[in-house]
Amino acid sequence: MEAVVGLLLMLLGVSHGVETYCDGRQDGAQCYGALGGTVVLQLMDNASEIFRYTWSIKPTNKTTKTNTTTILHGRKNVTVSNLIANRSIFTPSNGTFRINNLNWTDGGEYELLTFDSDGKESEQRTLQLTIQAGNRYLPTLAGVLSAMLILLVVCVAVVCAQKKKPNSKPKEEENLELTYADVRTVRQPGRQMQQRAEKEGEVEYGQLKFSERPQQTVEPAGDECVYPKVRKDT
Incomplete structure (x- = not known):
C-alpha cells in the first residue's frame, strides 16, 4: 500500500x-499554458538562418498607445537580450522558446518579426498565449x-x-x-473376515451334510419283550 x-x-x-507545447510557426496560432507551469513555443525552425529577429508582446488593450515590449532579441545563433531570462531559455538551433513558472502577465498576443541582412522586414507572425488558472487536462x-x-x-x-x-x-x-x-484400510479387513466367514460356513455345511447320522436306541416299556432288532444303516 x-x-x-x-x-x-x-x-x-x-x-x-505540467509542460505544454505549442507550434507558433503558423500565423495566428492559439497557445495555452497552465498557471505556474511551463510552455514550450516553437517560434521558428532554425534561428541561424535568420539575420535578425525580435519577439515582442503586444498590449492587451489595443486602444492604448503603449508600445510593444520586446521579450527576445537575437542575431542568428546569438541571443542579444531576453527580458525574462531568469525563467526562460531560447534555443536557436531548433527555434524553441521555453517559459517556466508562467504567470498572468505572460498571457497576451505575441509578434515575431524577422529581418534580412539589409535590415528589411522579411516576415511577421503573431500567436495568442492564454494562461489558464488550472491545467485544462x-x-x-x-x-x-x-x-x-x-x-x-x-x-x-x-x-x-x-x-x-x-x-x-x-x-x-x-x-x-x-x-x-x-x-481403504478399514474395508480390507472386513472383506477378509467376510471371505473367511464364508469359507468357515462352507466347512460347517459340509460337515453337517456328510456327517454320519447318530443311532437311535429305543428303550422297551414295561413288560414288553425285547426282541433283537437288526437294522442296516444305509
Missing part, C-alpha cells in the same frame, strides 16, 4: 508542473489517477488472496488423502 501511495504522490507531483488526469489507484488496490487485494490460497489448499488435500487412506 505504501508503494501505491508513493506512486500516486509521484503522479500528482508530475501533474503539478486536470479533470482527465484526475480521472486517470483515480482509475489507476482503484486498479492498484484491486491488484493488491488479488495478490493477498492468492497468497492465502496456497497455504490452505494443501491442508485440505492432505486431509482428504488421509481420510481416503483410512477408509
